[in-house]
Each structure stands twice: as structure tokens, then as C-alpha cells.
Amino acid sequence: MKKNYWGYRICSEESAFFYKELKEGRLRQGWGYDAGQDLRNMTVDGGAKYNLRMYNEVKKGDILLVPRIPSWEDVSIVEATEDWSSGYHYDIPIEYEDYGHIFPARMIKVVNRYHPDVTDRIRSSFHCLRRFWTMNDCAEDIEIIINNTKQAYNNYNKKFFDETPNLFDYATSELSQDAFILWLLNWANTEYKKYDEELNLTAQRFVIMLLGHEHDISVTSVKTYKQLNNIDVFAIINNKYALIIEDKVNTGTHDNQLKRYREWISKHDEFKDLELECIYLKTGNESLSYLKQIEQEEQYHLILRKDILEILKNNKSNNNIITNFYKHLAEIEEDTNSYNQFAVDKWSGNAWQGFYMQLEQKLNINIKTDAWFYVANPNGGFLGFCWHWKSLSNCRIYLQFEQGPLCIKIECYDEFNQSTIRNEWSETILRKAKEHGYDYVVKPDRFGKGSYMTIAVIHSDDLFKKEKVDMNRMISDLHKIENLIDEL
Numbered sequence: 259m260k261k262n263y264w265g266y267r268i269c270s271e272e273s274a275f276f277y278k279e280l281k282e283g284r285l286r287q288g289w290g291y292d293a294g295q296d297l298r299n300m301t302v303d304g305g306a307k308y309n310l311r312m313y314n315e316v317k318k319g320d321i322l323l324v325p326r327i328p329s330w331e332d333v334s335i336v337e338a339t340e341d342w343s344s345g346y347h348y349d350i351p352i353e354y355e356d357y358g359h360i361f362p363a364r365m366i367k368v369v370n371r372y373h374p375d376v377t378d379r380i381r382s383s384f385h386c387l388r389r390f391w392t393m394n395d396c397a398e399d400i401e402i403i404i405n406n407t408k409q410a411y412n413n414y415n416k417k418f419f420d421e422t423p424n425l426f427d428y429a430t431s432e433l434s435q436d437a438f439i440l441w442l443l444n445w446a447n448t449e450y451k452k453y454d455e456e457l458n459l460t461a462q463r464f465v466i467m468l469l470g471h472e473h474d475i476s477v478t479s480v481k482t483y484k485q486l487n488n489i490d491v492f493a494i495i496n497n498k499y500a501l502i503i504e505d506k507v508n509t510g511t512h513d514n515q516l517k518r519y520r521e522w523i524s525k526h527d528e529f530k531d532l533e534l535e536c537i538y539l540k541t542g543n544e545s546l547s548y549l550k551q552i553e554q555e556e557q558y559h560l561i562l563r564k565d566i567l568e569i570l571k572n573n574k575s576n577n578n579i580i581t582n583f584y585k586h587l588a589e590i591e592e593d594t595n596s597y598n599q600f601a602v603d604k605w606s607g608n609a610w611q612g613f614y615m616q617l618e619q620k621l622n623i624n625i626k627t628d629a630w631f632y633v634a635n636p637n638g639g640f641l642g643f644c645w646h647w648k649s650l651s652n653c654r655i656y657l658q659f660e661q662g663p664l665c666i667k668i669e670c671y672d673e674f675n676q677s678t679i680r681n682e683w684s685e686t687i688l689r690k691a692k693e694h695g696y697d698y699v700v701k702p703d704r705f706g707k708g709s710y711m712t713i714a715v716i717h718s719d720d721l722f723k724k725e726k727v728d729m730n731r732m733i734s735d736l737h738k739i740e741n742l743i744d745e746l
Contacts, residue, residue: 262320263393263400265383270326277328280365285336290358296348309359312390316342321400323393325384330423333371335404336363366404375403382596385606426586432507435541436490438583439505443493446480457575464569468501468537470559489519500532508542516556537561541587543594543611546618547629563587602722607641610661614643620733621645646740652679655743662718670709680705684713690742
């Protein structure tokens, strides 16, 4: 019988308890705090129903990877010792009043997630937020770890990826990032070179990148200001250059702030004679259209996560702060690029953003109208990507990814005849799709009402084929739908 490979997530706050139980052959799971949540005769849900899949699908000999057990940077590799549907037990531990689900398993080994044998494919899989997911695409990588008896995987210690907690896993706000930037800028001062020459060198490279210079400046002095007139970071370099840094993690600008900052510094007597450089620094992901607006309309120079990683990857200092920040950004970058590694049902929010960012590069988008952004709705919202707008007589038609399905939508101009216009264009687009043999373009399950309405949909399974995304095939398929709209 074919062996399957699974990811399995449990509460890391009780890692010591789970590890002790696992070593005794009991792999526990949460949402088991009531006697009625026994999966063999469940009468109470309370989240327990989501354990039914593992109960039914895990068979004897299957391999499971359990992240964060026994410690934050570890992964326990375990084997199911019986079919879980037959070997399952239910017993709520008195001291926890939860975690009653018990599955039969034996510990194989513990591996540090940053060991070189733990591939990017495996690490990216751990960004899946579900409590249970398939990892069959990592089978070969996992077997290499299991069969390698010469490595002490759980004692691995790497400079950038050690076993200590990362400060920036907790300090996630923009104010925390402001503090890091101010700290690193100050390390570029020559007076600190005697304390850590390598950190001083990295800081100087960082300053030069911000200024946009390559080899024509030697940084001798840096003076920094925090929240000067609400500017995130302001710095004076060599008493010659002034730097405005608008620092963002996942948010955007507001209230015309970039223009206001530039104007205030330019008019201030103390700074008006300095050469001004304005920086928009973003470590989260951002739609290309918005970045181009910042660059072209606001005249701010863009510094993105990849630019910072390029500087920090060459850092040779052992300072934990800069090491932690590099690791933090590297993990975001890895997660963003994980759309290349997994089927769409395993994508995180960052992976969807990475996919949309790739589409922006490969599709002929209009930066004035096309963008990806969060769309709120009563069901919890989604990350949407809109593009390829075409004006018609009584509406505009466009394409929108909705974090899964691809919708063909209209923006209706006539508020009194929305339903009629919607139905007419839906019939038209479905007829044209059928003429081209695009049977996967179908009517939505139900029509909505309002100015923006879906008139046809391509479901996720039809578009992504339940596989890792093939970008060349994806772009070709999207061009077909774009051409369909162009024919209207």
C-alpha cells in the first residue's frame, strides 16, 4: 500500500506535554474537551469535526511531520503505528481539560527545521495554517532525512537559523521596524567600528543603498531622528544628505503623508540646504500599481524586502539583532515564493500575494486600474486581483481572482437595471465561451446584486488542476479569457 506523508499541527504552547505523550506512542490533538467529541461517535462539534479527516485517512506506516515539537525550531517526524480509524482512543487529560484525541504513532526522529537537509519545499509547507495537510510532494525529501542515520539533526546550530527565539517574531509592528532601522543607521557611524567592524560595514552598505549611491561616498557620520513631524525615520548623512524614510510592513500610505513630509523638510531652516532623498521602505508585499504610484507620482525611491535581504545576506557580524531581522525577512520571502512549491489549497496569504505579484510581471497590466488588494465581505473577505478592464455600453467588464476562483465581473453604470444588464452579459459571455470550447467557464452558483457583480466563473480546480501552478500554462489560459472579453 502506498505510504502517505502528512503535516500535523498541535498547540506549541504545550509542547512538553505533547512530546512526552508522543514518546509513549500517543500523538494527541486538540478540540477534544467534551466527551461528545469522541470521533467514533461524535455528538458535539466545537471544532472536533476537523479531526475527522486525519481519523479517516491516516493509515499504518504513514509519515507525519509535527512542527514546533519538542521546541520552537524543531520538527518531530513520526510514523502511524496503526490505521488511525482503528487505533484511535479518546481520553481527556485532567490537567489540561482538552487534547482528548489520541492517535497511535511512534517517534522516528527530531530535526531542526533549518538543517540543510530540511529543504525549502518542506519548510514552506509548514506555513500551511491547517492542523492537518498532505505533504506527499515532499516525500523524497522526507525520506532522505529519515534514512540518514549519520546526522544529529536535533542538535544542528546554524549562524542565521539557530534555535533561539527570534525577536522579530514578537516585535512585528512598524514601530519595531522603525527601531531596527534607526539602530542600524546609527551603527554606520565610524565611532562604532571599533566595537563591531562587520556590523559597521553592513550598516554603511545599508546607508549607501538608501542614498542610491554605489561607490562614490564614504559614510562618516549619521544623525537620526525618530518621528520628527511624524516622519517614521529621518537621518542626516555626512552633514550633506537628508533621508526621509517612510517605513511600512503591511500597511499603505494615508492622508497625503508623503507629500507633506517632503514639503516640511524642504522648508525647514535646519534641513533646507541638504540634498534630500525620500525613501519608501516596504518589507511586506505590495501591488505593483501602488508601488509605481509611490515611485512616479510621489517621487519616492523604493526599497523593498529583496533589496534589504541583498544587503543583509553578506553580513558577517554575529550580532543577534541583525541576524534575527535577516531571518525574519527571509522567512517572509520564502513564504511569498511558496506558491511555486505547493498546490493552491496549501497556499498561505503571502503565497497568494506572491502569485499575484508574478501575474503582474507576466500579464499586460495597466498600473492605473489593475491591482491586488484585500476585499472585505460578510464571509470574511479575500485577497483579490483585478485586471483587464473593458468599457461597454452600459458597464465595464473585468477579471478578478478571488483567492481561488477566477471571476468575470461587471461594474454596472445603471443602478435601476442592474439585474437585467447582469443577466444579458452573463448569457453573452457564456455563449462565447461555449463557442470557443471553454466549458469550464460557467454560471456562478448564484447572482449577486449591486454595482459590481459576477457574471461567470472559472472554479479553482478547473484553473489550477489541483497541482502546483505551471505559470506558463496559467498565463496562456488567462490570455484566452482576456481574448474572450476583448471580443465583446
